[in-house]
Amino acid sequence: MPSLTDSHTFSLPSSCSFLISVTDTNPISLAALRSTHFYLLGEGSNSIFVDDFEGVVVQNKIKGLESDDLNDVIMLRVGAGENWHDLITTCLKNHWYGMENLALIPGSVGAAPIQNIGAYGLEVSTFIESVEFIELETGAKHKIKSNECRFGYRDSIFKNDLAGKVLITHVNFVLPKSNYMETSYGELANLNAPTPEKIFNTVIGIRRKKLPDPRQWGNAGSFFKNPIIDKSLLTQIQHEYPDIPFFCISKTLVKVPAAWLIDKLGFKGKVLGGVQCHPHQPLVLVNIGSATGKDVLEFARLIMSRVKEKFNIELEPEVRLIGRNGLIEL
Ligand SMILES: Cc1cc2nc3c(=O)[nH]c(=O)nc-3n(C[C@H](O)[C@H](O)[C@H](O)COP(=O)(O)OP(=O)(O)OC[C@H]3O[C@@H](n4cnc5c(N)ncnc54)[C@H](O)[C@@H]3O)c2cc1C
Incomplete structure (x- = not known):
């Protein structure tokens, strides 16, 4: 095996x-x-x-990168098996700007549209023109436009209706030549005279400082999604915790940081079997060397049940968990 x-x-x-x-x-x-x-x-x-x-x-492992310089934009067609950070680095070297905020996110280009990867105020869907895939049932090749991908927060059609049914082969990107820069988020907002290169280097610096390197400490990044809750529930939580951070999504909905909820319950740094809730980044569960699948499931379920009990919020995993027979739910 x-x-x-x-x-x-x-x-x-x-x-x-x-x-x-x-x-x-x-x-x-x-x-x-x-x-x-x-x-x-x-x-x-x-x-x-x-x-x-x-x-x-x-x-x-489908490789390849083709570029087309059009009047106002650069078009890229990238093989799904290319490494994501290598793509961002190549883009920067060629002055194809826009996606710097997403530097150093691990993984392949083909997986990027699946959960609509995002970081530091930007989601990849902003730059996706279309996605090419093979329907596994029939072998037919398809290409769907960005607006058909149903992109949402860590979500897309590939996580829902098309999950497990298609193999993404290429992603097509459209990058504006007008030096698009997203600097509204956190430390990027403090950049003096921002440039794409500064954004790229700052993002890499922050990520190296804040996130455990999987080559050293096994992890899968954020274990849970940041939950989106009703404002009325937020108001209830604010009675006990007036300092709860939140981000308005709509008139009735807000997104709250899962890390804050987990931290409030005292999980930061806690160890269960071979799994640790990261001491600086409680949204990340870490393999401290001897973790088993059972440890991961137990710890994740414990966090979810405590968050539900205390805040009446259902956490949803951002990671995929694969058991003996395929995907498993928590
Ligand atoms: C340290 C760390 C930091 C991270 N930070 C972020 C972050 O800031 N933002 C963020 O959004 N994510 C982040 N992640 C999560 C992860 O990097 C992304 O989800 C990434 O896109 C996964 O790519 P992958 O190739 O490793 O996917 P995999 O884990 O290999 O696959 C993910 C899913 O996509 C499916 N899939 C993969 N390739 C294809 C394909 N070609 N066709 C069809 N289905 C496919 C798989 O079946 C699976 O369901 C982080 C992870 C780590 C470890």
Whole structure:
């Protein structure tokens, strides 16, 4: 059984029945998938194998980058198996600006639209023109425009109606030549005369300081999404915690930081089995070296139940948890 320990950033001891790579869009290489129990994998930075998976893991290794310089914009067509941060670095070197806020997010280009990756005030959907994929059932190739991808907060059609049904092969980006810069968020707002290069370097500096490096401490980034709650619930929580941070989403909804909720319950730095709630970043669960899938599930469920009990908020995982037979719910 091939090991999956090095194929996902949480690095749990785990394996699968077969591990194969897809390097092109040849339907023959995908034909086997239609009748098999499988899991599509990019670089495994949003996937945690909590058990030995009894199926085929298909790693996307479709490479390539084509650029087209049009009047006002640069168009990019990028293979889904390219590394995300390498793409951002290449863009910067070529003066194709806009996506610097998303520097150093681990993972593949193909996974970026799936959860609409975002950081420091920017989501990747801002720059996605279209997404190309193969429908696994029929082998048919499709291309859908950004407005058909139903992008939302850490969400898209690929996480819902098309989940497990398609293999993303390429992502097409449109980057404006007008030096788009998003500097409203946190430390970026304090930049003196911001440039894309300054944003890129600042984001990398913050991330290196704040987030555990998965090569040192296995993790999958934010374990839970920031919950979106009704304003009336916020008002109730404010009676006890007037300092609760929140961000208005609409007239009736607000987003609250899951990290704050977890911190208030005293989980920061706590250890359960081989898993630690990170001492500086409580939204990140870390493999302190000896974690098992059972530890991860137990700790995540404990956090969720305590948050529900105390704040009446249902936390939703941002990570995918894969068990013996595929995706599992918490
Ligand atoms: C330290 C750290 C920091 C992080 N910071 C952020 C952050 O700031 N913002 C953020 O949004 N995310 C963040 N993440 C999460 C993660 O980096 C992103 O979700 C990333 O896009 C996952 O890419 P991947 O290739 O590793 O995906 P994987 O974990 O391999 O796959 C993720 C999902 O996509 C599916 N999938 C992958 N490739 C394809 C494909 N080609 N076709 C169809 N389905 C596919 C998989 O089946 C799975 O369901 C962080 C993770 C870590 C470890």
